Amino acid sequence: MEKTYDKNLLLEAYRKMTTIRAYESKVEEIFLAGELPGFTHLYIGEEACGVGVCSNLNNDDYIESTHRGHGHCIAKGADVKKMMAELYGKETGYCHGKGGSMHIADFSIGMLGANGVVGAGYNLAMGAALAAKLRGTKQVAVAFFGDGASNRGTFHESVNMAAVWKLPVLYVCEMNQWASTTPYLTTTSVKDISDRAHGYGIPGKHVNGNDFFAVYDAAKEAIDYVRSGKGPYLLELKTYRIKGHYVGDPEKYRTKEEVQEHFQNDDPIKNFRKTVLAKKWLTEEEMDKMDQDAKDLVLEAVKEAEAAPYPDESELMQNYYCE
Numbered sequence: 348m349e350k351t352y353d354k355n356l357l358l359e360a361y362r363k364m365t366t367i368r369a370y371e372s373k374v375e376e377i378f379l380a381g382e383l384p385g386f387t388h389l390y391i392g393e394e395a396c397g398v399g400v401c402s403n404l405n406n407d408d409y410i411e412s413t414h415r416g417h418g419h420c421i422a423k424g425a426d427v428k429k430m431m432a433e434l435y436g437k438e439t440g441y442c443h444g445k446g447g448s449m450h451i452a453d454f455s456i457g458m459l460g461a462n463g464v465v466g467a468g469y470n471l472a473m474g475a476a477l478a479a480k481l482r483g484t485k486q487v488a489v490a491f492f493g494d495g496a497s498n499r500g501t502f503h504e505s506v507n508m509a510a511v512w513k514l515p516v517l518y519v520c521e522m523n524q525w526a527s528t529t530p531y532l533t534t535t536s537v538k539d540i541s542d543r544a545h546g547y548g549i550p551g552k553h554v555n556g557n558d559f560f561a562v563y564d565a566a567k568e569a570i571d572y573v574r575s576g577k578g579p580y581l582l583e584l585k586t587y588r589i590k591g592h593y594v595g596d597p598e599k600y601r602t603k604e605e606v607q608e609h610f611q612n613d614d615p616i617k618n619f620r621k622t623v624l625a626k627k628w629l630t631e632e633e634m635d636k637m638d639q640d641a642k643d644l645v646l647e648a649v650k651e652a653e654a655a656p657y658p659d660e661s662e663l664m665q666n667y668y669c670e
């Protein structure tokens with residue numbers, strides 16, 4: 348029998364991917380117009396990775412993210428308006444405007460936080476997985492990271508310990524071919540980062556990260572494995588970083604043609620639309636409406652963020668330390 352997917356799952360996945368695209372496109376525009384403080388890194392072109400993985404998670408499962416974290420937040424169900432307000436540094440933002448783009452967290456949906464320190468998130472996910480194991484719940488934790496981060500020592504420490512203690516962690520490498528200005532093969536010893544799983548005696552797999560269905564199926568298999576108590580799993584998603592490393596990056600290290608070629612031929616949102624239309628799982632009208640809804644939501648988020656107050660000066664030292 349031909350494989351099929353639940354219609355609600357497809358609608359929700361498309362809604363999240365198109366919301367990420369709309370959010371990131373707007374953030375780029377307003378950041379370049381000088382409206383936003385700080386630094387920001389966009390997830391455009393990687394939407395199928397976060398959404399394909401998180402579509403398999405429960406609300407109380409955990410994820411931890413990176414400096415490129417907006418997509419992971421939306422994929423896990425974060426509130427786009429609170430995210431936008433946070434980028435504007437406003438009181439109504441997730442961290443009352445004190446965290447910004449790289450520190451969005453929402454414990455109510457298991458989103459443990461984006462992280463500006465490359466490779467620092469592995470052990471947060473591992474700690475959440477250890478806690479879940481000790482509590483005896485069936486929760487799992489996902490650690491998202493880039494190919495550059497896979498070369499940090501923290502990767503070895505975390506995967507080794509998670510393997511020894513059989514912790515329910517899914518390590519998801521988003522191999523977008525660049526670590527800042529560096530093409531990954533100049534700093535990475537293996538073609539497939541998933542091969543590193545052998546060194547820890549755990550399963551590893553790589554799939555096309557621009558194909559929602561490949562990601563969803565592989566993540567399902569991996570999450571079932573991890574949830575069953577067998578230990579961690581390493582999943583590598585091959586994708587491409589369409590935008591500069593950060594908004595404003597002059598991108599002197601690659602050509603516009605290279606980027607264009609990837610975006611034209613392998614855009615995860617176009618790939619999704621092509622598949623669901625060919626299979627007649629969703630209609631153009633259903634998806635066009637969601638594109639428009641996503642853009643409207645983001646515009647509303649911008650308006651509300653602009654109108655929101657900055658945190659009061661008296662709050663300067665609040666929320667930094669636990670009592």
Ligand SMILES: Cc1ncc(C[n+]2csc(CCOP(=O)(O)OP(=O)(O)O)c2C)c(N)n1
Nearest residue numbers: 415463464465493494495496523525526527
């Ligand atoms: C410990 C540490 N080293 C260096 C940096 C500077 N830095 C920020 S992002 C980045 C590249 C990360 O590349 P990758 O892990 O592949 O993620 P991507 O940006 O491609 O999503 C670097 C070197 C940092 N933030 N933290």
